Amino acid sequence: GEDVEQSLFLSVREGDSSVINCTYTDSSSTYLYWYKQEPGAGLQLLTYIFSNMDMKQDQRLTVLLNKKDKHLSLRIADTQTGDSAIYFCAESNSNTGKLIFGQGTTLQVKP
Amino acid sequence: DADVTQTPRNRITKTGKRIMLECSQTKGHDRMYWYRQDPGLGLRLIYYSFDVKDINKGEISDGYSVSRQAQAKFSLSLESAIPNQTALYFCATSDPKRPGGELFFGEGSRLTVL
Numbered sequence: 001g002e003d004v005e006q007s008l009f010l011s012v013r014e015g016d017s018s019v020i021n022c023t024y025t026d027s028s029s030t031y032l033y034w035y036k037q038e039p040g041a042g043l044q045l046l047t048y049i050f051s052n053m054d055m056k057q058d059q060r061l062t063v064l065l066n067k068k069d070k071h072l073s074l075r076i077a078d079t080q081t082g083d084s085a086i087y088f089c090a091e092s093n094s095n096t097g098k099l100i101f102g103q104g105t106t107l108q109v110k111p
Numbered sequence: 112d113a114d115v116t117q118t119p120r121n122r123i124t125k126t127g128k129r130i131m132l133e134c135s136q137t138k139g140h141d142r143m144y145w146y147r148q149d150p151g152l153g154l155r156l157i158y159y160s161f162d163v164k165d166i167n168k169g170e171i172s173d174g175y176s177v178s179r180q181a182q183a184k185f186s187l188s189l190e191s192a193i194p195n196q197t198a199l200y201f202c203a204t205s206d207p208k209r210p211g212g213e214l215f216f217g218e219g220s221r222l223t224v225l
Contacts, residue, residue, distance in 0.1 A: 008151060031211055042115075042201055042216030043154075050211075088153060092212050097142070097161070097205075098169070099214055103153040 002026045006089050006102035013110050018076040020105045022089030025070060029091040032065060033099070034074045037086040046074070046087070076107075084109045114138045117202050117217035125225050130189040132220045134202030142207060143185040144214065145169075145177060148199040157200075160185055161207075192224040 003025045012018045024032070029051055035043040049056045049063045049072075056063045062075040076083055089102040115136045124130055134143065141162045146154040146169075156169030158177040166177060174196060176188045189196055199221050203214040 004153075006153075033211075033213075035214075040218075042203075042218045043214070044216070045211075045213045048211045048213070097207060097212065098156060098159060099144075099212070100156070101146075101154040103151055 002091070002093060002100045004089055004091055004100050004102035006087075006105045008103060009106050009108070011108040011110065012079050014079060014081055016079055018074075018079045018083070018107055018109075020074045020076075020087050020089075020107065022072040022074075022102055023070055024072065024089070024091045024100075024102075026091055026093055026100070027067075027070065029093065031092045032063075032072050033088075033090040033092070034061075034063065034072075035088040035090060035101075037088065037104070039085075043088060079107075079109050081109045081111060083107060113218065115202055115204055115215055115217040117200075117220045119220060120218065121221045123223045123225065124192055126193055128192050128224075130192050130222065132187045132200055132202075132222070134185045134187070134217060136183050136202075136204045136215075138204050138206070138215060139182070140204035140206045140215070141182065142205045143179065144203040144205070145175075145185070145187045146201045146203065147171070148201060148219070154201065157187065189222075192222075194224045197222060197224045 033048040034046040086104040144159040145157040202217040
């Protein structure tokens with residue numbers, strides 16, 4: 001079945017780059033997503049990438065997709081304390097339209 | 112005002128009680144979802160609905176039921192709550208015509224079953 005895996009925790013220093021990794025199993029995924037959840041809030045879409053793309057850049061965010069290895073990463077440049085949150089990777093199934101989420105990676109940014 | 116509103120935001124109840132979590136949206140989206148969030152497990156899909164007459168089970172539907180009363184309303188019921196249903200529950204909506212299929216989430220309903 002569909003599965004999305006992430007490591008649970010990442011700690012970086014303010015100003016460093018953060019890289020959050022994700023692996024998925026569904027080769028028919030249409031889109032892959034990164035959502036951000038701040039404390040006490042729901043999830044908000046950060047960015048997404050279409051499955052026929054390798055890379056997408058949006059200001060401090062860079063998404064890399066290796067479709068062969070079913071690996072997705074999110075790089076945050078110049079990480080700030082306000083980037084501290086839980087980051088979820090998700091894939092959409094083109095047949096069902098459902099989104100399947102990973103476990104979430106808690107990013108801790110130290111001053 | 113929030114586009115996706117969940118009520119209640121917090122609820123403490125006892126084992127065996129019936130609980131309903133409600134979700135309403137002003138986004139005009141046909142698709143609505145219920146997820147539960149548990150630490151270390153991420154979000155798991157309970158039920159989803161692609162229009163008013165469509166209801167589908169997700170990964171973990173046992174012990175839950177849903178009702179799609181209107182395009183804007185999708186409620187989740189626990190007929191007889193048990194402690195392992197203690198979790199943070201999220202309602203979400205999406206528009207399949209929107210590129211990327213983004214989900215829009217409510218702020219969550221925290222349920223504690225004693």
